[in-house]
Amino acid sequence: MILRDEEIIATVARLQRRIGERFPDAGLFHLCGTLLELARRASERSQWINRPIWLLRISGYALGVALSALLLGIVFYFGQSFHLKDEDLQASNFLSMIEAASNEAVLLGAGTFFLFSLETRIKRRRALAAIHELRSIAHIIDMHQLTKDPERTQKQWQSTATSPAIQLTPLLLNRYLDYCSEMLSLTGKIAALYVQQFDDSVSLAAVSEIEQLTTGLNGKIWQKIMILDVGRDS
Template sequence: MKPNKVTQSPEAKATSHMNDRYDELADRKIIQTVERLELRIADRFPKSGIRAVCGRLLEISQQASARCRKIRSPLWGIRLLIGTCVLAIIAGSTAVSIYLIRPPDGGRFGFAEGVQIFEAGINDLILLGAAIFFLTTIEARIKRSRALRALHELRSLAHIIDMHQLTKDPERTLTATGRTKHSPQSQLTAFELSRYLDYCSEMLSLIGKNAALYAQGFNDAQTVAAVNDIESLTSGMSRKIWQKIMILNTYRQGPTSASSSPAEQSEPTRPTNPFEAAPIDLPGKREKE
């Protein structure tokens, strides 16, 4: 017997969308966006270099999901080892201090000896505190090292994307004059170049979102600073790309405005007043006419 197909009602779909959290980035949404972008690039530029770069970005996005979960999860082995070392240090220091503080032959310490013991105890406490602090920060330093290594990979990928769009100059696409034999050859139309640059800008934006995943759930000052640097880097690169796109759009809109007839261009247009009332068509006036 064929099982019945279960379909969701519009109310159930709306409820599932409402269950999505909008207070933090979802790694699966980023992966889906990168997958869709890779398919779009494959449809339009199947043999281009940015398709391979986007494929690498998809791999990094999938790895970032697992890496971020690993960074956010506690390292129980490290914590157990650190706790054992801290307890051993405290117990050993206490036992040694009790043994050394005993006065000789059951007598009492003088004032000078007491000051020396107090000073030595303060120095030992400072050294013990530094040792305990070093041990307790081992887990954070291990996680920071993993996060910075992954962020460096994203930074390198951003520079690779910038290298791909570096020679994509709108002037070379729009004009064929002034070229030399070593000039970059551009076989893209103005529309294709616009889409190429737009894909590069989207990949840079997704690199920034992947970087933000590492600062989410791991409140470390150096990691957050590295994430901010990557976002500033990708924003600056996207700004340069959008300047090229604006030049292309201006050129593409130019022939449209220039193709209008001379009569349309010479005909003066009456300025419209937004506060001027529109004429009212009265029935009585229509009958008289």
């Protein structure tokens, strides 16, 4: 079971059309277009992240082979040194060989580790930058629903001079809030694309933060929807 990026893109596109049918001039319609663009970018970026960077991998494997060859050379040379009759020469050769080989082994080992970890760090940096964009759009979605309070649709509501203007019926307000909720849910799904096949703890933690953020914001929206439904039923 995997998330399919093309299905997520199609769902966001369909949501934008639904928003446009009811609120063609609303900022939420254009914001959903931005979310659609981020979903398309996520498809391309996640595919790039899932592909190996062969230059780094081949270089790392080459250093790993060189390190293995060095260790085998040490073992071979150590065995050859015991055939020397001169014990002082034997010890001198062995110590000098060990010193030189240990320095080379440390350098090769560090180089191998650096190359293998560099691929993860490059992919992580790209994933975190994309996840930051999704974090920002989640907050922008929340800003769009911030002043959409169910109480404003009640007959007894009295606005002040600085009250935000709202001309939505209870049905339209319900739809507007529901669209915001869907956009937040899809934001979390787009974020999950980046770590679906990229097992990096830092990136996984960032996606988990996005999911917690969108879940928390969704909770506030559904509280408003429930209040709106109770008001319509009473």
